[in-house]
Amino acid sequence: MKDEKNSFLSLKQFDQEPVYQIKVKSTYNYEVLVNDVPVLVKYNDYMNDNFTEINSAILSAGTQQVAVKIFPKSRPDGTLLSKLEKDIPFRLSVERTEWTKAGDLAEPEALVSYELPQARGGAQIDYSTLSEFMDTLSFTASVPYTLNGWQQSVDLRKMNREKLEADVVSFYKKLKDAFETGDLDFYKKAIAPAELLVYQASYFTKDEALAKSSTWYRFVEEKHGLEPLEPYTLQIFGSGRLVCLRGVNAPNKGEGVLRYLYKKNGMNRMLTYDLLLHQPAAGGDFEVIWFKHYDKNFFKGMAR
Structure with a gap:
């Protein structure tokens, strides 16, 4: 021992210990990567509200990159439909909370909110013609540690x-x-x-x-x-x-x-x-x- x-x-241990987390709500399948680390993955027809802490994908303070890959919904047998659909929401939020001296997590603060865009490059997006959709976003983290x-x-x-x-x-x-x-x-x-x-x-x-x-x-x-x-x-x-x-x-x-x-x-x-x-x-x-x-x-x- x-x-x-x-x-x-x-x-x-540090005086301030911020915790970063991602929440996703969608019936679509998806993969969410933070700094090219897969932190949240869904390939099923039931886990439509997902949540995870992401600090282990953050090696140091500064700008953090988030990649979102969205795929068609699952059939009951686990296979995927061939296309995305119209008017199916995908909502993602990056939140910051922090450990308090009482040992609890503070009320989360939303840093970034994301929904599927309706247009790209001036053209409307018809999701029903797509077999997947990818997008990126970023946020700033103020972690007190630096990890190699x-x-x-x-x-x-x-x-x-x-x-x-x-x-x-x-x-x-x-x-x-x-x-x-x-x-x-x-x-x-x-x-x-x-x-x-x-x-x-x-x-x-x-x-x-x-x-x-x-x-x-x-x-x-x-x-x-x-x-x-x-x-x-x-x-x-x-x-x-x-x-x-x-x-x-x-x-x-x-x-x-x-x-x-x-x-x-x-x-x-x-x-x-x-x-x-x-x-x-x-x-x-x-x-x-x-x-x-x-x-x-x-x-x-x-x-x-």
């Missing part, structure tokens, strides 16, 4: 695509094996850089970071069988410096491929470990530099 606590000694993250990592776009995919798949298989065999040493080494980044961006105290990590250490030690990685697609983010495997079919289309299906209170649940890898130095090992967890009802198929 002492060694784990020492690994979080670099975490800092993946900014100096290898540009993976310059690597041979087949070799890159083989190396990434090999890493995922080793991490999946760590979950299934209880290889805590491999898990700790692989996830350590991401823990420091995510916990600092979340303003965790050392004790909070230890408690969060210990929960996952216990999960690994318990040896849980995960779902198969396939089918997947390799995707590159972070201006070429982040890479991951993401699902291509419902129910985890656009999400991570490390998934644990289970039952809770009679309900089928799916726990997804979404992560992004980087390569700190050319020819070196991959490591996890960003992660996010999803735990949601699983409506299609049976849990273990």
